[in-house]
Amino acid sequence: MVSADDLTIDPDGLRAGLPGMTVLDARWRLAGRPGREDYVEGHIPGAVFIDLDTELAGEPGPNGRHPLPDPARLQEQLRAKGVRNDKPVVVYDAGDGQAAARAWWILRWAGHRDTRVLDGGIAAWTKQGHPVTTEEPNTTEGDIEVKPGSMPSLTADEAAATANAGTLIDARVAPRFRGEVEPIDPVAGHIPGAVNRPTTENAGDDGRLRTAEEIRDGFAKAGVQDGVPVGAYCGSGVTAAHTVLALHRAGRTDAALYVGSWSDWVTDPNRPVATGE
Known part of the structure:
Protein backbone atom coordinates (compact mmCIF):
# COMPACT_ATOMS: atom_id res chain seq x y z
CA MET A 1 0.00 0.00 0.00
CA VAL A 2 0.97 3.66 -0.34
CA SER A 3 1.75 5.30 3.00
CA ALA A 4 -0.78 7.80 4.29
CA ASP A 5 1.72 10.62 3.80
CA ASP A 6 2.47 9.65 0.17
CA LEU A 7 6.18 9.32 0.90
CA THR A 8 6.62 5.57 0.69
CA ILE A 9 5.04 2.53 -0.86
CA ASP A 10 5.34 -1.10 0.22
CA PRO A 11 6.21 -3.99 -2.14
CA ASP A 12 2.64 -5.20 -2.49
CA GLY A 13 1.49 -1.70 -3.36
CA LEU A 14 4.17 -1.36 -5.99
CA ARG A 15 3.40 -4.76 -7.49
CA ALA A 16 -0.27 -3.82 -7.73
CA GLY A 17 0.58 -0.46 -9.31
CA LEU A 18 2.81 -1.79 -12.07
CA PRO A 19 3.06 -0.92 -14.94
CA GLY A 20 1.41 2.40 -14.12
CA MET A 21 4.49 3.65 -12.30
CA THR A 22 8.01 4.55 -13.39
CA VAL A 23 10.46 2.61 -11.24
CA LEU A 24 14.05 3.76 -10.71
CA ASP A 25 16.76 1.54 -9.21
CA ALA A 26 19.06 3.86 -7.22
CA ARG A 27 21.30 1.28 -5.55
CA TRP A 28 24.61 2.84 -4.55
CA ARG A 29 27.61 2.34 -2.28
CA LEU A 30 30.01 4.90 -0.93
CA ALA A 31 32.78 2.41 -1.68
CA GLY A 32 32.90 -0.94 -3.44
CA ARG A 33 31.34 -2.17 -6.62
CA PRO A 34 28.96 0.14 -8.50
CA GLY A 35 25.23 -0.19 -7.96
CA ARG A 36 24.83 -0.70 -11.69
CA GLU A 37 26.33 -4.18 -11.26
CA ASP A 38 23.63 -5.06 -8.71
CA TYR A 39 21.02 -3.86 -11.18
CA VAL A 40 22.42 -6.03 -13.97
CA GLU A 41 22.35 -9.11 -11.74
CA GLY A 42 18.68 -8.62 -10.90
CA HIS A 43 16.16 -5.82 -10.48
CA ILE A 44 12.45 -5.16 -10.15
CA PRO A 45 10.75 -5.80 -13.50
CA GLY A 46 10.46 -2.59 -15.50
CA ALA A 47 12.95 -0.70 -13.33
CA VAL A 48 15.55 1.57 -14.92
CA PHE A 49 18.90 2.20 -13.23
CA ILE A 50 19.78 5.73 -12.11
CA ASP A 51 23.31 6.54 -10.97
CA LEU A 52 23.63 8.62 -7.83
CA ASP A 53 27.16 9.83 -8.53
CA THR A 54 26.64 10.99 -12.12
CA GLU A 55 22.89 11.54 -12.55
CA ARG A 84 6.74 11.79 -17.01
CA ASN A 85 5.06 14.73 -15.32
CA ASP A 86 1.79 12.85 -14.83
CA LYS A 87 3.09 9.38 -13.92
CA PRO A 88 4.07 8.31 -10.38
CA VAL A 89 7.71 7.47 -9.76
CA VAL A 90 8.95 4.90 -7.24
CA VAL A 91 12.63 4.81 -6.30
CA TYR A 92 14.39 2.02 -4.44
CA ASP A 93 17.79 0.91 -3.23
CA ALA A 94 19.22 -2.17 -1.54
CA GLY A 95 17.14 -1.65 1.58
CA ASP A 96 18.31 1.07 3.98
CA GLY A 97 16.52 3.79 2.00
CA GLN A 98 19.37 6.29 1.98
CA ALA A 99 20.28 6.31 -1.71
CA ALA A 100 16.58 6.06 -2.57
CA ALA A 101 15.91 9.09 -0.36
CA ARG A 102 18.50 11.08 -2.32
CA ALA A 103 16.70 10.13 -5.55
CA TRP A 104 13.34 11.01 -3.93
CA TRP A 105 14.67 14.40 -2.84
CA ILE A 106 16.21 15.24 -6.23
CA LEU A 107 13.03 14.34 -8.12
CA ARG A 108 10.89 16.38 -5.75
CA TRP A 109 13.40 19.25 -5.91
CA ALA A 110 12.99 19.00 -9.69
CA GLY A 111 9.23 19.42 -9.31
CA HIS A 112 8.03 15.80 -9.57
CA ARG A 113 5.80 15.65 -6.51
CA ASP A 114 4.42 12.13 -7.00
CA THR A 115 7.70 10.40 -6.14
CA ARG A 116 7.84 7.74 -3.43
CA VAL A 117 10.41 5.47 -1.83
CA LEU A 118 9.94 1.71 -1.84
CA ASP A 119 9.95 1.04 1.90
CA GLY A 120 12.64 -1.54 2.65
CA GLY A 121 13.99 -1.47 -0.91
CA ILE A 122 14.59 -4.49 -3.06
CA ALA A 123 15.31 -6.54 0.06
CA ALA A 124 11.68 -6.12 1.16
CA TRP A 125 10.49 -6.76 -2.41
CA THR A 126 12.21 -10.14 -2.62
CA LYS A 127 11.36 -11.06 0.97
CA GLN A 128 7.69 -10.73 0.08
CA GLY A 129 8.18 -13.14 -2.81
CA HIS A 130 8.04 -10.70 -5.70
CA PRO A 131 10.10 -11.45 -8.83
CA VAL A 132 13.30 -9.89 -10.11
CA THR A 133 14.64 -9.94 -13.65
CA THR A 134 17.85 -9.32 -15.57
CA GLU A 135 15.94 -7.99 -18.57
CA GLU A 136 16.37 -4.26 -19.15
CA PRO A 137 13.17 -2.54 -20.26
CA ASN A 138 12.63 -0.56 -23.42
CA THR A 139 11.72 2.89 -22.16
CA THR A 140 9.53 5.47 -23.83
CA GLU A 141 10.89 9.01 -23.72
CA GLY A 142 9.46 10.93 -20.80
CA ASP A 143 8.22 14.52 -20.75
CA ILE A 144 9.22 15.74 -17.28
CA GLU A 145 9.85 19.47 -17.05
CA VAL A 146 12.47 20.02 -14.37
CA LYS A 147 11.57 22.95 -12.12
CA PRO A 148 14.56 23.30 -9.80
CA GLY A 149 14.08 24.58 -6.28
CA SER A 150 10.82 22.76 -5.56
CA MET A 151 12.27 21.48 -2.26
CA PRO A 152 13.93 23.71 0.37
CA SER A 153 17.73 23.65 0.30
CA LEU A 154 20.49 25.42 2.19
CA THR A 155 23.73 27.09 1.25
CA ALA A 156 26.63 27.01 3.70
CA ASP A 157 25.67 30.42 5.11
CA GLU A 158 22.04 29.37 5.43
CA ALA A 159 23.08 26.15 7.18
CA ALA A 160 25.06 28.20 9.71
CA ALA A 161 22.06 30.47 10.22
CA THR A 162 19.78 27.46 10.77
CA ALA A 163 22.18 26.11 13.40
CA ASN A 164 21.95 29.44 15.21
CA ALA A 165 18.25 30.21 14.83
CA GLY A 166 16.75 26.73 14.60
CA THR A 167 17.91 23.12 14.54
CA LEU A 168 20.53 21.87 12.10
CA ILE A 169 20.75 18.08 12.20
CA ASP A 170 24.01 16.33 11.41
CA ALA A 171 22.94 12.91 10.10
CA ARG A 172 26.36 11.25 10.26
CA VAL A 173 27.43 8.65 12.82
CA ALA A 174 28.44 10.08 16.18
CA PRO A 175 32.23 9.57 15.91
CA ARG A 176 32.32 11.62 12.70
CA PHE A 177 30.14 14.32 14.25
CA ARG A 178 32.47 14.54 17.25
CA GLY A 179 35.51 14.71 14.96
CA GLU A 180 37.07 11.53 16.32
CA VAL A 181 37.32 10.01 12.85
CA GLU A 182 36.92 11.31 9.30
CA PRO A 183 37.41 8.63 6.64
CA ILE A 184 36.49 10.75 3.61
CA ASP A 185 36.72 14.51 3.97
CA PRO A 186 39.95 16.43 4.74
CA VAL A 187 38.72 17.97 8.01
CA ALA A 188 37.00 16.27 10.96
CA GLY A 189 34.24 17.76 13.07
CA HIS A 190 30.86 19.41 12.55
CA ILE A 191 29.16 22.72 11.88
CA PRO A 192 29.05 24.74 15.11
CA GLY A 193 25.61 24.62 16.69
CA ALA A 194 24.52 21.47 14.86
CA VAL A 195 23.02 18.52 16.73
CA ASN A 196 23.73 14.90 15.98
CA ARG A 197 21.00 12.43 15.05
CA PRO A 198 22.31 9.63 12.84
CA THR A 199 20.12 8.70 9.89
CA THR A 200 20.01 5.10 11.10
CA GLU A 201 17.63 6.22 13.86
CA ASN A 202 14.96 6.99 11.26
CA ALA A 203 14.35 3.35 10.34
CA GLY A 204 14.10 -0.10 11.84
CA ASP A 205 16.49 -2.98 11.25
CA ASP A 206 14.57 -3.84 8.06
CA GLY A 207 15.25 -0.38 6.59
CA ARG A 208 11.62 0.70 6.77
CA LEU A 209 10.80 4.17 8.04
CA ARG A 210 9.54 4.32 11.59
CA THR A 211 6.06 5.65 12.33
CA ALA A 212 5.37 9.37 12.32
CA GLU A 213 4.96 9.36 16.10
CA GLU A 214 8.26 7.56 16.67
CA ILE A 215 10.08 9.92 14.33
CA ARG A 216 8.52 13.01 15.91
CA ASP A 217 9.60 11.82 19.35
CA GLY A 218 13.13 11.18 18.13
CA PHE A 219 13.47 14.58 16.51
CA ALA A 220 11.96 16.31 19.54
CA LYS A 221 14.68 14.75 21.69
CA ALA A 222 17.23 16.14 19.22
CA GLY A 223 15.81 19.63 19.73
CA VAL A 224 13.44 20.01 16.76
CA GLN A 225 10.59 22.35 17.70
CA ASP A 226 7.42 23.33 15.90
CA GLY A 227 7.65 26.70 14.21
CA VAL A 228 11.45 26.78 14.36
CA PRO A 229 13.57 26.29 11.19
CA VAL A 230 15.01 22.81 10.70
CA GLY A 231 17.63 21.56 8.25
CA ALA A 232 19.85 18.54 7.77
CA TYR A 233 23.30 17.74 6.44
CA CYS A 234 25.70 14.80 6.37
CA GLY A 235 28.93 14.11 4.51
CA SER A 236 27.74 14.90 0.98
CA GLY A 237 23.96 15.22 1.02
CA VAL A 238 22.97 11.57 0.67
CA THR A 239 22.13 10.25 4.14
CA ALA A 240 20.76 13.67 5.15
CA ALA A 241 18.17 13.32 2.36
CA HIS A 242 16.86 10.36 4.35
CA THR A 243 16.63 12.61 7.40
CA VAL A 244 14.59 15.08 5.35
CA LEU A 245 12.34 12.20 4.24
CA ALA A 246 11.85 11.26 7.89
CA LEU A 247 11.14 14.89 8.82
CA HIS A 248 8.46 14.93 6.12
CA ARG A 249 6.88 11.88 7.74
CA ALA A 250 6.97 13.76 11.04
CA GLY A 251 5.07 16.61 9.38
CA ARG A 252 7.99 18.98 8.76
CA THR A 253 7.61 19.47 5.02
CA ASP A 254 9.59 22.69 5.40
CA ALA A 255 12.76 20.77 6.33
CA ALA A 256 15.70 21.93 4.22
CA LEU A 257 18.66 19.93 2.92
CA TYR A 258 22.19 21.32 2.89
CA VAL A 259 23.07 19.48 -0.30
CA GLY A 260 26.81 20.23 -0.25
CA SER A 261 26.96 19.20 3.41
CA TRP A 262 30.27 18.69 5.23
CA SER A 263 32.16 18.10 1.97
CA ASP A 264 31.16 21.62 0.91
CA TRP A 265 31.58 23.25 4.32
CA VAL A 266 35.25 22.27 4.62
CA THR A 267 36.23 23.68 1.21
CA ASP A 268 36.42 27.12 2.83
CA PRO A 269 39.14 27.24 5.54
CA ASN A 270 37.50 30.33 7.03
CA ARG A 271 34.39 28.39 8.06
CA PRO A 272 34.49 27.36 11.72
CA VAL A 273 34.68 23.72 12.77
CA ALA A 274 33.47 22.26 16.05
CA THR A 275 34.45 18.96 17.68
CA GLY A 276 33.10 16.96 20.59
CA GLU A 277 29.48 16.90 21.63
Whole structure:
Protein backbone atom coordinates (compact mmCIF):
# COMPACT_ATOMS: atom_id res chain seq x y z
CA MET A 1 0.00 0.00 0.00
CA VAL A 2 0.97 3.66 -0.34
CA SER A 3 1.75 5.30 3.00
CA ALA A 4 -0.78 7.80 4.29
CA ASP A 5 1.72 10.62 3.80
CA ASP A 6 2.47 9.65 0.17
CA LEU A 7 6.18 9.32 0.90
CA THR A 8 6.62 5.57 0.69
CA ILE A 9 5.04 2.53 -0.86
CA ASP A 10 5.34 -1.10 0.22
CA PRO A 11 6.21 -3.99 -2.14
CA ASP A 12 2.64 -5.20 -2.49
CA GLY A 13 1.49 -1.70 -3.36
CA LEU A 14 4.17 -1.36 -5.99
CA ARG A 15 3.40 -4.76 -7.49
CA ALA A 16 -0.27 -3.82 -7.73
CA GLY A 17 0.58 -0.46 -9.31
CA LEU A 18 2.81 -1.79 -12.07
CA PRO A 19 3.06 -0.92 -14.94
CA GLY A 20 1.41 2.40 -14.12
CA MET A 21 4.49 3.65 -12.30
CA THR A 22 8.01 4.55 -13.39
CA VAL A 23 10.46 2.61 -11.24
CA LEU A 24 14.05 3.76 -10.71
CA ASP A 25 16.76 1.54 -9.21
CA ALA A 26 19.06 3.86 -7.22
CA ARG A 27 21.30 1.28 -5.55
CA TRP A 28 24.61 2.84 -4.55
CA ARG A 29 27.61 2.34 -2.28
CA LEU A 30 30.01 4.90 -0.93
CA ALA A 31 32.78 2.41 -1.68
CA GLY A 32 32.90 -0.94 -3.44
CA ARG A 33 31.34 -2.17 -6.62
CA PRO A 34 28.96 0.14 -8.50
CA GLY A 35 25.23 -0.19 -7.96
CA ARG A 36 24.83 -0.70 -11.69
CA GLU A 37 26.33 -4.18 -11.26
CA ASP A 38 23.63 -5.06 -8.71
CA TYR A 39 21.02 -3.86 -11.18
CA VAL A 40 22.42 -6.03 -13.97
CA GLU A 41 22.35 -9.11 -11.74
CA GLY A 42 18.68 -8.62 -10.90
CA HIS A 43 16.16 -5.82 -10.48
CA ILE A 44 12.45 -5.16 -10.15
CA PRO A 45 10.75 -5.80 -13.50
CA GLY A 46 10.46 -2.59 -15.50
CA ALA A 47 12.95 -0.70 -13.33
CA VAL A 48 15.55 1.57 -14.92
CA PHE A 49 18.90 2.20 -13.23
CA ILE A 50 19.78 5.73 -12.11
CA ASP A 51 23.31 6.54 -10.97
CA LEU A 52 23.63 8.62 -7.83
CA ASP A 53 27.16 9.83 -8.53
CA THR A 54 26.64 10.99 -12.12
CA GLU A 55 22.89 11.54 -12.55
CA LEU A 56 21.56 12.53 -9.13
CA ALA A 57 24.48 14.89 -8.51
CA GLY A 58 26.71 17.31 -10.35
CA GLU A 59 30.46 17.05 -10.74
CA PRO A 60 32.31 16.85 -7.41
CA GLY A 61 34.36 19.92 -6.60
CA PRO A 62 34.18 23.13 -4.58
CA ASN A 63 30.45 22.60 -3.92
CA GLY A 64 30.99 19.17 -2.39
CA ARG A 65 31.12 15.54 -3.42
CA HIS A 66 27.47 15.32 -4.49
CA PRO A 67 26.32 18.85 -5.39
CA LEU A 68 23.04 19.64 -7.11
CA PRO A 69 22.86 18.41 -10.72
CA ASP A 70 22.55 20.80 -13.64
CA PRO A 71 18.77 21.13 -14.23
CA ALA A 72 18.95 20.85 -18.03
CA ARG A 73 21.12 17.75 -17.86
CA LEU A 74 18.92 16.23 -15.16
CA GLN A 75 15.84 16.79 -17.32
CA GLU A 76 17.50 15.08 -20.27
CA GLN A 77 18.51 12.08 -18.16
CA LEU A 78 15.15 11.69 -16.45
CA ARG A 79 13.32 11.88 -19.76
CA ALA A 80 15.61 9.16 -21.13
CA LYS A 81 14.50 6.98 -18.19
CA GLY A 82 10.85 7.52 -19.02
CA VAL A 83 9.97 9.94 -16.22
CA ARG A 84 6.74 11.79 -17.01
CA ASN A 85 5.06 14.73 -15.32
CA ASP A 86 1.79 12.85 -14.83
CA LYS A 87 3.09 9.38 -13.92
CA PRO A 88 4.07 8.31 -10.38
CA VAL A 89 7.71 7.47 -9.76
CA VAL A 90 8.95 4.90 -7.24
CA VAL A 91 12.63 4.81 -6.30
CA TYR A 92 14.39 2.02 -4.44
CA ASP A 93 17.79 0.91 -3.23
CA ALA A 94 19.22 -2.17 -1.54
CA GLY A 95 17.14 -1.65 1.58
CA ASP A 96 18.31 1.07 3.98
CA GLY A 97 16.52 3.79 2.00
CA GLN A 98 19.37 6.29 1.98
CA ALA A 99 20.28 6.31 -1.71
CA ALA A 100 16.58 6.06 -2.57
CA ALA A 101 15.91 9.09 -0.36
CA ARG A 102 18.50 11.08 -2.32
CA ALA A 103 16.70 10.13 -5.55
CA TRP A 104 13.34 11.01 -3.93
CA TRP A 105 14.67 14.40 -2.84
CA ILE A 106 16.21 15.24 -6.23
CA LEU A 107 13.03 14.34 -8.12
CA ARG A 108 10.89 16.38 -5.75
CA TRP A 109 13.40 19.25 -5.91
CA ALA A 110 12.99 19.00 -9.69
CA GLY A 111 9.23 19.42 -9.31
CA HIS A 112 8.03 15.80 -9.57
CA ARG A 113 5.80 15.65 -6.51
CA ASP A 114 4.42 12.13 -7.00
CA THR A 115 7.70 10.40 -6.14
CA ARG A 116 7.84 7.74 -3.43
CA VAL A 117 10.41 5.47 -1.83
CA LEU A 118 9.94 1.71 -1.84
CA ASP A 119 9.95 1.04 1.90
CA GLY A 120 12.64 -1.54 2.65
CA GLY A 121 13.99 -1.47 -0.91
CA ILE A 122 14.59 -4.49 -3.06
CA ALA A 123 15.31 -6.54 0.06
CA ALA A 124 11.68 -6.12 1.16
CA TRP A 125 10.49 -6.76 -2.41
CA THR A 126 12.21 -10.14 -2.62
CA LYS A 127 11.36 -11.06 0.97
CA GLN A 128 7.69 -10.73 0.08
CA GLY A 129 8.18 -13.14 -2.81
CA HIS A 130 8.04 -10.70 -5.70
CA PRO A 131 10.10 -11.45 -8.83
CA VAL A 132 13.30 -9.89 -10.11
CA THR A 133 14.64 -9.94 -13.65
CA THR A 134 17.85 -9.32 -15.57
CA GLU A 135 15.94 -7.99 -18.57
CA GLU A 136 16.37 -4.26 -19.15
CA PRO A 137 13.17 -2.54 -20.26
CA ASN A 138 12.63 -0.56 -23.42
CA THR A 139 11.72 2.89 -22.16
CA THR A 140 9.53 5.47 -23.83
CA GLU A 141 10.89 9.01 -23.72
CA GLY A 142 9.46 10.93 -20.80
CA ASP A 143 8.22 14.52 -20.75
CA ILE A 144 9.22 15.74 -17.28
CA GLU A 145 9.85 19.47 -17.05
CA VAL A 146 12.47 20.02 -14.37
CA LYS A 147 11.57 22.95 -12.12
CA PRO A 148 14.56 23.30 -9.80
CA GLY A 149 14.08 24.58 -6.28
CA SER A 150 10.82 22.76 -5.56
CA MET A 151 12.27 21.48 -2.26
CA PRO A 152 13.93 23.71 0.37
CA SER A 153 17.73 23.65 0.30
CA LEU A 154 20.49 25.42 2.19
CA THR A 155 23.73 27.09 1.25
CA ALA A 156 26.63 27.01 3.70
CA ASP A 157 25.67 30.42 5.11
CA GLU A 158 22.04 29.37 5.43
CA ALA A 159 23.08 26.15 7.18
CA ALA A 160 25.06 28.20 9.71
CA ALA A 161 22.06 30.47 10.22
CA THR A 162 19.78 27.46 10.77
CA ALA A 163 22.18 26.11 13.40
CA ASN A 164 21.95 29.44 15.21
CA ALA A 165 18.25 30.21 14.83
CA GLY A 166 16.75 26.73 14.60
CA THR A 167 17.91 23.12 14.54
CA LEU A 168 20.53 21.87 12.10
CA ILE A 169 20.75 18.08 12.20
CA ASP A 170 24.01 16.33 11.41
CA ALA A 171 22.94 12.91 10.10
CA ARG A 172 26.36 11.25 10.26
CA VAL A 173 27.43 8.65 12.82
CA ALA A 174 28.44 10.08 16.18
CA PRO A 175 32.23 9.57 15.91
CA ARG A 176 32.32 11.62 12.70
CA PHE A 177 30.14 14.32 14.25
CA ARG A 178 32.47 14.54 17.25
CA GLY A 179 35.51 14.71 14.96
CA GLU A 180 37.07 11.53 16.32
CA VAL A 181 37.32 10.01 12.85
CA GLU A 182 36.92 11.31 9.30
CA PRO A 183 37.41 8.63 6.64
CA ILE A 184 36.49 10.75 3.61
CA ASP A 185 36.72 14.51 3.97
CA PRO A 186 39.95 16.43 4.74
CA VAL A 187 38.72 17.97 8.01
CA ALA A 188 37.00 16.27 10.96
CA GLY A 189 34.24 17.76 13.07
CA HIS A 190 30.86 19.41 12.55
CA ILE A 191 29.16 22.72 11.88
CA PRO A 192 29.05 24.74 15.11
CA GLY A 193 25.61 24.62 16.69
CA ALA A 194 24.52 21.47 14.86
CA VAL A 195 23.02 18.52 16.73
CA ASN A 196 23.73 14.90 15.98
CA ARG A 197 21.00 12.43 15.05
CA PRO A 198 22.31 9.63 12.84
CA THR A 199 20.12 8.70 9.89
CA THR A 200 20.01 5.10 11.10
CA GLU A 201 17.63 6.22 13.86
CA ASN A 202 14.96 6.99 11.26
CA ALA A 203 14.35 3.35 10.34
CA GLY A 204 14.10 -0.10 11.84
CA ASP A 205 16.49 -2.98 11.25
CA ASP A 206 14.57 -3.84 8.06
CA GLY A 207 15.25 -0.38 6.59
CA ARG A 208 11.62 0.70 6.77
CA LEU A 209 10.80 4.17 8.04
CA ARG A 210 9.54 4.32 11.59
CA THR A 211 6.06 5.65 12.33
CA ALA A 212 5.37 9.37 12.32
CA GLU A 213 4.96 9.36 16.10
CA GLU A 214 8.26 7.56 16.67
CA ILE A 215 10.08 9.92 14.33
CA ARG A 216 8.52 13.01 15.91
CA ASP A 217 9.60 11.82 19.35
CA GLY A 218 13.13 11.18 18.13
CA PHE A 219 13.47 14.58 16.51
CA ALA A 220 11.96 16.31 19.54
CA LYS A 221 14.68 14.75 21.69
CA ALA A 222 17.23 16.14 19.22
CA GLY A 223 15.81 19.63 19.73
CA VAL A 224 13.44 20.01 16.76
CA GLN A 225 10.59 22.35 17.70
CA ASP A 226 7.42 23.33 15.90
CA GLY A 227 7.65 26.70 14.21
CA VAL A 228 11.45 26.78 14.36
CA PRO A 229 13.57 26.29 11.19
CA VAL A 230 15.01 22.81 10.70
CA GLY A 231 17.63 21.56 8.25
CA ALA A 232 19.85 18.54 7.77
CA TYR A 233 23.30 17.74 6.44
CA CYS A 234 25.70 14.80 6.37
CA GLY A 235 28.93 14.11 4.51
CA SER A 236 27.74 14.90 0.98
CA GLY A 237 23.96 15.22 1.02
CA VAL A 238 22.97 11.57 0.67
CA THR A 239 22.13 10.25 4.14
CA ALA A 240 20.76 13.67 5.15
CA ALA A 241 18.17 13.32 2.36
CA HIS A 242 16.86 10.36 4.35
CA THR A 243 16.63 12.61 7.40
CA VAL A 244 14.59 15.08 5.35
CA LEU A 245 12.34 12.20 4.24
CA ALA A 246 11.85 11.26 7.89
CA LEU A 247 11.14 14.89 8.82
CA HIS A 248 8.46 14.93 6.12
CA ARG A 249 6.88 11.88 7.74
CA ALA A 250 6.97 13.76 11.04
CA GLY A 251 5.07 16.61 9.38
CA ARG A 252 7.99 18.98 8.76
CA THR A 253 7.61 19.47 5.02
CA ASP A 254 9.59 22.69 5.40
CA ALA A 255 12.76 20.77 6.33
CA ALA A 256 15.70 21.93 4.22
CA LEU A 257 18.66 19.93 2.92
CA TYR A 258 22.19 21.32 2.89
CA VAL A 259 23.07 19.48 -0.30
CA GLY A 260 26.81 20.23 -0.25
CA SER A 261 26.96 19.20 3.41
CA TRP A 262 30.27 18.69 5.23
CA SER A 263 32.16 18.10 1.97
CA ASP A 264 31.16 21.62 0.91
CA TRP A 265 31.58 23.25 4.32
CA VAL A 266 35.25 22.27 4.62
CA THR A 267 36.23 23.68 1.21
CA ASP A 268 36.42 27.12 2.83
CA PRO A 269 39.14 27.24 5.54
CA ASN A 270 37.50 30.33 7.03
CA ARG A 271 34.39 28.39 8.06
CA PRO A 272 34.49 27.36 11.72
CA VAL A 273 34.68 23.72 12.77
CA ALA A 274 33.47 22.26 16.05
CA THR A 275 34.45 18.96 17.68
CA GLY A 276 33.10 16.96 20.59
CA GLU A 277 29.48 16.90 21.63
